[in-house]
Amino acid sequence: MPQDQHYSFFQSVERSFDKAAAFTKWDKGILEQIKACNAVYQIKFPVRIGESVQVIEAYRVQHSHHKLPCKGGIRFSEEVNQDEVMALASLMTYKCAIVNVPFGGAKGGIKINPRNYTPFQLEAITRRYTAELVKKNFIGPGTDVPAPDYGTGEREMSWILDTYMSLRPGEIDGYGCVTGKPVSQGGVRGRTEATGLGVFYGLRELCNIKEDMDKLGLPTGIEGKRVVVQGMGNVGYHAAKYFHEAGAKVICLIEWDGAIFNENGLNPDDVLQHKKATGSINNFPGATNLNKNTDGLELDCEILIPAALENVIDKHNAPNVKARIIGEAANGPLTPEADEILNKKGVIVVPDMFLNAGGVTVSYFEWLKNLSHVRYGRLGKRFDENMNMHILQTIEDLTGKKVSDKERKFIAHGADEVDLVYSGLEETMHAALHEVRDVMISNPQIHDMRTAAYVCAINKVGAAYEQLGIFP
Template sequence: MSEKHYSFFGAVERSFDKAAKFTKWDSGLLNQIRQCNSVLQLKFPIKRDNGEIEVIEAYRVQHSHHKTPCKGGIRFAAEVNQDEVMALAALMTYKCTIVNVPFGGGKGGIKIDPKKYSVGELERITRRYTSELIKKNFIGPGTDVPAPDYGTGEREMSWILDTYVSMRPGEVDAAGCVTGKPITQGGVRGRREATGLGVFYGTREVCNIPDLMQKLGLPVGIEGKRVVVQGLGNVGYWAAHFFQKAGANVIALAEFEGAVYNEKGLDVEAVFQHRKKTGSILNFPGATSIKNSKEALELDCDILIPAALENVIDGENAPRIKAKIIGEGANGPLTPEADEVFAKKGTVVIPDMYLNAGGVT
């Protein structure tokens, strides 16, 4: 399947249908479960710092209302589209169900590259988006609760909270309209590292299964295992941090501009600070720089954690992946074609719906 015609939501539906064959539920009920209940597309104007008016495209999808509120992050990315947001909302439904969290799945996205906007412009975009969601009843403590995602964080969540409180004065549980807020504004301690810590815990449990490790030709436990992590955002950074803390050897870290590699291991915090200071992960002292980030996925390692965006491993590059264990830190980093390749190779894939469920807080 060519990338041009690839449907992320279609891939999620294919996975759903594959799993549904193992159940005895009525086909009509299964069809209802797989549908997105509500899809909101928005186009609204904002004023840029230079005075120009720009129309912003945005989405919010509520996949399932079987339990409310709906729950799911808001991402800022130039690649955002309706198909992607629908897929991510569906994954949130299944994720919440797997870990027995009583929420329906939701997801939001704003089609912008946040690096091309000032802080003031980002605030105006976020506040206008929030006000549109309020007017359409697509946000609220008992209705739909957003959270951070790719390109967003505590700052954006605080803008959402402030906008909601301003437009809904006197609402006693208004602070529950969004999670991932700063602790000073009612946020939960540990939320920042929750998803990455969950990725570590889930992978650790797999590595503690003696029969499976024997089959893979690996020793039991995390200690000493060679780990490659793609993504130094909230998920990837904390996952790498906890892997290193537990004695794993983090040999490579990758970001969109490239990757750094050292077979003897990298200091995760030092690499993170280097990127924060220089704006690039490349040219980290004592490490080999890899300009094509996707090449890092093909390094010889025991554990690969793709923790960036979806569809980074497909039928084309999957045969070259050498990792024996792949932990899906991101949502949907493997296409169905890649899944088939790894099933034939005997590679263990820890699915995103289980592994990154720590972010449902």
Template sequence: MSNHMAEQYSFFKGVERSFDKAAKFTRFSKGILDQIKACNSILQVKFPVRIGENIEVIEAYRVQHSHHKLPCKGGIRFSMEVNQDEVMALAALMTYKCAIVNVPFGGGKGGIKIDSKKYSAFELEKITRRYTSELVKKNFIGPGIDVPAPDYGTGSREMSWIVDTYSSLNPNDLNAQACVTGKPVSQGGVRGRTEATGLGVFFGIREACSFEEDMQKLGLTTGIVGKKVIVQGLGNVGYHAANYFQQAGAILVGLIEFDGAIYKENGLDVNLVQAHRKSSGTILNYPDAISYKSASEGLELPCDILIPAALEAVIHKDNAERIQAKIIGEAANGPLTPDADEILNKKGVLVIPDMYLNAGGVTVSYFEWLKNLSHVRYGRLEKRFSENMYAEVVGMVESMTNKKVSELERKVILRGPDEIDLVHSGLEDTMIGSYQEIRQVFKETADVEDMRTAAFICAINKIGVSYEELGIFP
């Protein structure tokens, strides 16, 4: 087994280790716990695609981890690192993630073992469409069966190829658009999907910082304003998270990319750093900031909140002791190894777990799926009604007080909700409610030492009850 395979294998084992740690605190029998842990369906396919003059055999997977709720939900990644172990681990995390944020899906995950940089757009389209037809053939895709989404190496373009292929193979399916999420808005996508995960990270950490009792233990004040934040990874998730923290009054002291880190005690502007990166090809040598050639060194710099938003296992047993952050928000999947987890918990660091914190993407995917099934845009029915009602209220207030509301105030007060307002509001409510559930389990369950275990307990309890009520254990 190659080193990388061994690493991926331990990532799956790490998920199981966290599950077993939490399962002890639940009331379910071994049989039900084994059923929750097991991958229900695993599809491995190899199919031929003509690339230039040659035929290439492409290896691909789709794993449906849990059928306690349908459809299954999870991204499709294009990467040379794709293997069955990794896809199984990520599908399992999706099951628990959906349960934690009360999204009624089972977990799934897919992957195609290719280096997408080596193919033209036309070739990638051929591969994606052929993969979709394999999923259709084996009944591994459909609005009520299994609904993929973008992941590493894929985006809205690939999702539009999938929905088009699925629709052409199922011409009588009225809900065909709901077979995949993360689509372009013109193809039935939802506004707010791009920034959803980063915004969810912001809402989750903001909620964690709102409890005075918890912040006092860390020696911090409540709220986001003035908190020193370091973000690792300026991809879609990291960039949006950094931007929302900046707008909320946090001080962005550090940014980390694969080629190094920059640190500035009185604050960086993420948009100016992005502009510098675009012109110079790196975040290093940003004016007035200290540059570090080693990306891992950036994780160990002083801050209140550290947000790893890039790779798996960046904080491990060898560097966990040196981490100075008081709060770690896991925006990436599995950025802490189980060993690092234990070290940081002993140090009293608040680790907000990935399977809750980065659930913004699947939450907004759920809204997109509902939009596709209802065939109506969010806000279309209520926007004008709300604006007319607000106008009447303002009119009454003006006539009672004999004072006129200014034009600016009128504009703010009379605005009815657009799709993006409703999506952001639904995401905010989900992240706040779910954090409070996890925190309650953490507070009320004796001997639970960390939020990750509490999150797993929440997930296991909900899935276990589903299995009991399905009556599949006579």
């Protein structure tokens, strides 16, 4: 991919920032500080690959130190370069601010195609990268906490943790140096589905707001709404799954090699099993294959969820998009031109920097778990169950009536870790959505949620810098 495309990505973030900054009270100097990347670390290190030595290019960018630690994923991709990592780090700052997660933004990347390396070679690269971060204090539970991103997962986070702990022996909070770990290595239950579930919680709350639904001419609630999801990866699959379970009709699922349609709705679990068995979602029983996978983006529906690639909706196909609500589950699925076209059409675009923040929210919960050294729910679960049973028994004795075994089990249940993670994620997405809407309501000149989200983020980061007293 040409260099200028990456640079324009960073510029598009700055353009959105500048557009929103006009609606804030901060002077130019503070705004420039908020925009600037505080620290950029470019690394080149040698790793033996087979019989030769290969020089690996890598980055870690800390965009903002208004709150510590910094937080952001590490991606393995041949497209990684400094401009891209800087743009993604800045978006992490704004994303964390919007959902009230007390981190500064960061991002990392290693310029490799992971498919070209064996697991042993990937481990060597990951461990050496971690060691380089440790040297310059670019990783640690109180300074900078990486997480998975494109091309990485639990396995790579385990390697990072082990390398860090070997170089920082005895550090009591060391497990908080990275998130997205396996549960057995200090990870948190609910992390895998967090981003897709957060997308569902955010859009469900929007659909429950009568004022917004009236503007679109739609009834409130999720049930019966037609949903199109692009991408059957981790995020897209879980978003589709939760919408289906809530009574929505997932009428179309789109993948890189095709798209399937059924006006009566598709079961994402069945489609996933078909994909595993055949290698493709195409030819799913009871569904119609679309001529082009991009045709699915233009279907008549209430909710469209792009959950895969950047720039899938641009100035060419945006006029043909019929969805009334677009939920950006992927990073940057709409170009700036498409954004303007859809806003003029009255489409509600729920921006990525808010809607896909479920991952970093649950990463925050994992970090807190690592610092507290106790599993969520361990101290209170049994007490809550005993108290709930006592209350239920008292009510039954007073009324002379008995509840069913199913109801008894539900009422008696004490919150376990995954229950608390889901609850915290739901509260986070609901609160953030209403904060962004309040910005729009209080300023009639703001007509889109993306600008409102940036205003919300800029105000929080600006207030943090002001309170730090670094602007005399």
